């Protein structure tokens with residue numbers, strides 16, 4: 167269930183992107199922490215599928231569908247938005263590789279059995295599957311995150327960690343932007359659908375509250391300024407849902423636009439969720455002002471969705487780049 | 503009857519034509535079969551992913567692991583060679 171798009175041949179349920187999206191939204195409406203763990207697990211499975219070869223699918227995917235938890239590490243102290251600054255190194259040493267580096271803010275790393283760690287390899291980059299218990303791995307939980315507080319975010323130190331060479335996905339160096347984009351495309355879909363869930367939870371809570379609480383002699387929803395907030399919240403939920411449905415359809419039909427549609431969906435849904443959650447807090451006012459309330463949690467969690475899997479600004483840069491077609495006249499390197 | 507279980511039959515010529523058609527549609531220019539897309543053009547990681555997914559869905563192949571190496575996407579000829587090799591290897 168945590169990585170429901172993995173096929174039955176590897177012990178998964180083989181959902182398509184649309185069905186997995188609806189499942190992700192349902193979980194996301196109740197708990198963004200659990201949804202974040204799902205995002206990491208699904209992204210780990212997708213990374214193995216994309217970057218790994220068939221033997222690696224057979225080795226790792228059944229573990230991910232049968233209870234082992236996984237986290238995916240891109241971010242480093244010096245490499246947040248700019249993943250080309252990544253310093254983690256995967257180095258050959260006979261039948262093993264040696265992994266050295268630091269990762270920060272890795273969702274689910276506190277719970278994980280397997281760490282899918284991105285790093286440079288043979289002049290390019292790829293990911294390596296590192297057992298969380300391997301000698302040289304140190305995992306330190308991030309204290310007091312703003313949101314998704316139960317998602318087990320942790321920093322990871324890899325001090326000359328040795329793993330078998332066949333844990334290096336694909337066994338070769340790939341262009342870093344392609345390797346990370348391939349992996350992040352799944353994560354972006356998952357976060358986007360999770361944001362749809364956040365919006366649905368906010369809409370339900372706001373509708374329930376404003377149709378029962380009375381002020382100035384009528385229920386809140388009958389005050390026009392309140393009604394407008396409700397309309398905007400509904401529009402936000404629809405808007406995010408449509409962007410996600412479109413991106414999932416691209417995924418499910420193998421449209422070449424699937425990667426850029428995933429960026430678009432993540433950008434739209436996280437923006438709508440952050441705005442919508444703030445609107446829901448406004449509508450519930452003091453009723454949503456204590457920390458454990460579903461709308462209070464949505465407010466804290468949604469803001470972080472504008473940060474992860476490519477910040478809103480990075481999404482904007484990718485979308486702007488997409489509008490500019492490649493030409494044979496400009497000279498430019500492959501870039502994120 | 504065809505030997506391959508893949509739908510449609512493809513030759514180097516038909517694959518190359520389809521790749522060129524796609525590049526032209528996406529970039530509004532024509533590409534010689536051996537022009538280096540990466541050194542001569544602005545190719546973003548999004549565009550590289552477009553190529554990967556388009557080749558997969560047009561020719562019913564899976565491009566994963568080492569096949570994602572940039573050299574396989576550098577020219578129309580390189581993409582054609584990879585597609586034919588994968589269609590052979592993934593019946």
Ligand SMILES: Cc1cc2nc3c(=O)[nH]c(=O)nc-3n(C[C@H](O)[C@H](O)[C@H](O)COP(=O)(O)OP(=O)(O)OC[C@H]3O[C@@H](n4cnc5c(N)ncnc54)[C@H](O)[C@@H]3O)c2cc1C
Nearest residue numbers: 238239240241246247271272273470473474475477479480
């Ligand atoms: C809750 C949470 C969970 C996370 N989970 C994971 C995980 O599982 N795995 C993982 O690898 N990482 C994870 N991260 C890390 C996350 O991916 C990074 O925080 C994110 O990529 C941004 O990097 P940064 O925080 O270093 O910000 P910075 O890159 O320092 O950015 C700071 C600000 O500057 C802007 N900025 C930066 N560069 C540019 C630019 N070129 N143009 C315009 N604006 C720019 C950014 O948009 C942002 O607003 C998580 C983070 C959080 C908060």
